[in-house]
Amino acid sequence: MIALIQRVAQASVSVDAREISRIGRGLLILLGVFTNDTKDDANFLAEKAVNLRIFDDDCGVMNLSLLETGGEALCVSQFTLCANTRKGRRPSFSNAMKPDEAEKLYNAFCDEVEKHGIRTARGLFGATMAVELINDGPVTVILNSRETRRLNDRDLAPIGGR
Helix, strand or coil: CEEEEEEEEEEEEEECCEEEEEECCEEEEEEECECCCCHHHHHHHHHHHHHCCCEECCCCCEEECHHHHCCEEEEEECHHHHCECCCCCCCECCCECCHHHHHHHHHHHHHHHHHCCCCEEECCCCCCCEEEEEEEEEEEEEEEHHHHHHHHHHHHCCCCCC
């Protein structure tokens, strides 16, 4: 699972020129679900996102998380984050999970963010959406559950390897 996280002053989503979601200060999270992702990926990524220290403290240092600032989250599904662009000019989306299954994991991710006490707005899964945001910083971070979990596992490995 991959998330493109943007720190925002505000963000909103509209479908057919009608606003369906809006947040104030917080995180806009664009979420892509790969074919082999599981609920563990959703839970891991949600935990990582709400605890990511990318908000300024009183000294202007990125030292606070979404949890610590009381900010909001706007989660938007975006299968194009799963694009494979290695060959040719047209991206391949064969690595993206099929919509029915992906929607379940998208909702699991959103639910997990909400479980942390974060007000969580959502886009409309599978719809063509207009996403508006005012970047704060700008601060943009990419989280990939498989890469991040692999690094964490390696960090926990005994000295000298596995």
